[in-house]
Amino acid sequence: MTTIGFIGLGIMGGPMAANLVRAGYDVIGFDLGAERLAKLREDGGRAATSLPEAVGEADIVITMLPDSPDVEAVALGEDGVIAAVKPGTLYIDMSSIAPLTARRVAEAGAAAGVRTLDAPVSGGEPGAIGGTLSIMVGGSDADFEAARPVFEALGKTIVHVGGAGAGQTVKAANQLVVGGTYALVAEALVLLEASGVDGKRGLDVLAGGLAASRILELKRQTMVDREFTPGFRIDLHHKDMGIVQSAARAAEVSLPMAGLVAQLIASARAQGYGTLDHSALLKVIENLSGRSEG
Template sequence: MNIGFIGLGIMGAHMAANLVRAGHTVVGYDVSEQQLDRLVALGGKAAGTLGEAVAQAHVVITMLPDSPQVEEVVFGGAGLLEYGSAGLLHIDMSTIRPETSRRVAQAAAVKGIRAIDAPVSGGERGAIDGTLSIMIGGRAEDVESAREVLRVLGTTIVHVGPSGAGQTVKAANQLVVGGIYGLVAEAIVLLEASGVDPAAGLDVLAGGLAGSRILELKRHSMIKREFTPGFRIDLHDKDMGIIIAAAREAGVALPLTGVVAQLIAAAKAQGHGSLDHSALLKVIERINA
């Protein structure tokens, strides 16, 4: 299958590489020449323009930072709607506003392009291993058409509703992830202040009811204060804005989410935006300094 892959960042680079390894022809496009060179070295192809990545593709995957970038790729004069042919399947795996996904799907349908929103969870490790969780919004028949490609990228692939629903589920995912990071950070601060070995303490927590994927993957690096980004604070801050807006649209109050959003905003304001979101620990430490 010919796949255009737009956005070769921390997640997208590994996802595109897995598609190449699975035997697909992958034509990548990114603002970073270095990322394009990496894809070519793995057997993919580099597009000189966005239109070149889209023109011959059966499927176009976008993995971009935020709604404005997706809108530029889709609605821009040299973008997907201009160069995509009828029948093209657009799989947007970015984390963006649900209303943006709905608008993209509506505009694509006018051009005969099938569009689904399929944001992911699992971080860089999941992107490398091809074990991402993928939550999909869109028409059932379009989702089924995407499964061959998505099975290369993830192991949990669930159609959660119409266009935009995937983004709403991703918002719920991000509020839970942020909350757990905040609580793990507080647990580390409590254990250390009490003279208890945090490594031993978190090992016990990870094996009990408090266990989570975050404790499994990140407890040791958090204790060591290693915050190499798998998912950056500044992107999680953007996601918290999406969550707050979604809650307002739905007419619900999410008080714990509000606290987590403020902690993540504080991490960004303190200059930690380029660090992994586990760097919430630095905010909790500063509060207690």
């Protein structure tokens, strides 16, 4: 049985680890939250009391962490993943982080004889629970093929997009499109309702035409209902838009729409909506038009 050390058992990592257990892997998890470790035990996994304990004998290590500094600390620290694993271990970081950080981890891994992949995901908590995530993978062909069975237990769309850091670049592009689409759907809904048109019916039409999108498919009713229970929080999308802007500077390209989307998301966070779903961009657009419902 392949042993997987899984670090980070939060909203995304917890259900992902559970899916790996169900797929027949021996999963040893570590997280700073005791309740998250207890949940992994309930799901059939094993709970470690330290990071080295979780990864020391693992064949594969997965990290699912909030941001680049967290990954740098966990991957590159004195008692981190690369220092603690056996040579030849496959280390897959599935966090959403800066491409530069992913390349640093890959370089450190290569120097230590550790194989690395950056494999961020899209699909939010529902995708993590259902095992239907989209996974964009950066790294070598051989390491991607070695990891494919693991990815197939976690997602449905699995694409090797290039070398180290490429997965994170594709994830940044994904978050740009998602954020921009939410902003446009929000503006469309505000326009419809302010013009006396039933918002639900209007969005139903849009969802059946050229304007159709996955966001309109899944989120139009909750946006009409102003139901913003987080599947993916504004706070995290704010972080991701910082990654988009940093990647744009590194690539020396101008992305004016990215700047606007980043400012709208920053405004949502500043207005106290950081813990809400990213569809809460609707509240920002309503506030700009003086149509806030409170």
